[in-house]
Amino acid sequence: MTEPDSVFGRVIGWFKQAAEWSAENLGEPAIASTIREDLGLAPGEEIPENKKGELKTFAAGLDPDQAGFEAADCCHVRAAVFRLLLR
Numbered sequence: 001m002t003e004p005d006s007v008f009g010r011v012i013g014w015f016k017q018a019a020e021w022s023a024e025n026l027g028e029p030a031i032a033s034t035i036r037e038d039l040g041l042a043p044g045e046e047i048p049e050n051k052k053g054e055l056k057t058f059a060a061g062l063d064p065d066q067a068g069f070e071a072a073d074c075c076h077v078r079a080a081v082f083r084l085l086l087r
Contacts, residue, residue, distance in 0.1 A: 025031065036043065039051065047055075 033043065036045070039047065041047065
């Protein structure tokens with residue numbers, strides 16, 4: 001058994017908390033119905049195969065690193081880098 005203060009204990013604890021959060025929040029009926037509405041699904045309806053293909057194609061074209069960089073204000077990023085370099 002790992003101690004809770006060890007690195008492994010903290011990592012395991014984080015995963016347990018993430019699993020509990022997912023079960024509590026993603027299993028929430030209001031959230032599930034909102035996601036279904038966003039996908040254009042009726043209650044209890046499965047995602048059609050063509051829609052799954054569209055989602056996979058859309059996800060494959062995403063670059064989260066690039067999107068995050070574009071969303072960041074470059075001036076703030078430059079200022080932070082200069083502050084770190086000038087220390």
